[in-house]
Amino acid sequence: MSSSRFKALAIATVAILVVGFGLVFFWTPMDADQGFKQKIFYVHVPLAIVALGGFIAGGIEGIRHLRSGDRRHDANSYVFIHLSVVFGVAVLVTGAIWAKASWGHWWVWEEPTLVSFLIVFLLYCTYYPFRYAIEDRDRQARYASVFAITAGAFVPLNFMAVRMAESIIHPRVFATSEGGLPGSMLFTFLVCLVGIFLLWLLLVKVELAGKQASGTVSRLRRALNTDQAGGGSVSGRIAPNMEAQ
Amino acid sequence: MFDAVPNDSTGYVMAAYMFFLLLILVYIGILGAKFMRINREIGELTDEVEAGRAGPKAPAAAPAPEAKEESRV
Numbered sequence: 001m002s003s004s005r006f007k008a009l010a011i012a013t014v015a016i017l018v019v020g021f022g023l024v025f026f027w028t029p030m031d032a033d034q035g036f037k038q039k040i041f042y043v044h045v046p047l048a049i050v051a052l053g054g055f056i057a058g059g060i061e062g063i064r065h066l067r068s069g070d071r072r073h074d075a076n077s078y079v080f081i082h083l084s085v086v087f088g089v090a091v092l093v094t095g096a097i098w099a100k101a102s103w104g105h106w107w108v109w110e111e112p113t114l115v116s117f118l119i120v121f122l123l124y125c126t127y128y129p130f131r132y133a134i135e136d137r138d139r140q141a142r143y144a145s146v147f148a149i150t151a152g153a154f155v156p157l158n159f160m161a162v163r164m165a166e167s168i169i170h171p172r173v174f175a176t177s178e179g180g181l182p183g184s185m186l187f188t189f190l191v192c193l194v195g196i197f198l199l200w201l202l203l204v205k206v207e208l209a210g211k212q213a214s215g216t217v218s219r220l221r222r223a224l225n226t227d228q229a230g231g232g233s234v235s236g237r238i239a240p241n242m243e244a245q
Numbered sequence: 246m247f248d249a250v251p252n253d254s255t256g257y258v259m260a261a262y263m264f265f266l267l268l269i270l271v272y273i274g275i276l277g278a279k280f281m282r283i284n285r286e287i288g289e290l291t292d293e294v295e296a297g298r299a300g301p302k303a304p305a306a307a308p309a310p311e312a313k314e315e316s317r318v
Binding site: 021035036037039040043044047086089090093094097098100101199203206207210213214217220221224 | 254255257258260261262264265268269272276279280283286287290293294297
């Protein structure tokens, strides 16, 4: 990605997030049922959607890696999952705060949506030790891709199962018998969703640029060591850094 | 189960948004530290390459100290 496009993405991200949060607090009407605490919805739900989408995208990159053997797809898969886990932390914390404000409890174990998200989050937390336990870079990338595909397929299946189950208290806002979100709330929600998706994309680009730079440094160091000592050094890094194969 | 629902939710809403912003700021800080490390490594590699280039030429024609300083700048 060229630096001008990167700069444009960064400016668009900040602008859309500022506009989105401005709409949340100064334009969108107060929810008749929940009141002011419903404003958490505009950060919590977009974060959850982007995180879950990122997990699925990580699985798709895993498929592309297994099909092509291209290390870049493995790096993409790793970064997508990594950023989605970070966003997952924000989903869990903002969700707990909303639960405390609405229900009086930080966590409700009887609520299937909460528990299923926690299961997905914990599943992806095991991605790191699983990946780092394998030293051989090619095997590590292959196994991590298989994990990403399996867990990525589990994400929609898990949530379909939860939707089919009887919900206790978690709100269903998009397709309800009462008609779902009003227009102004839906518009604000969509602006926030686009802003948070752009933030995820921006951080993905920055992470990938870092991995590319770190791969280039490792290659240079190896080349330099080969020139000086007649042998290569082994990089101690385990996470993918987009080195040429 | 719902007996402890607080009446004033402003603090909770602010806490949720502040946590989100704080998390992003911390993450950007970690990324910044990573780029600084890469930058330092590039500097070290540059020094090694320059030292390697200067090394073999030294017996034939050692550059004057002033000229070496200029080339580093």
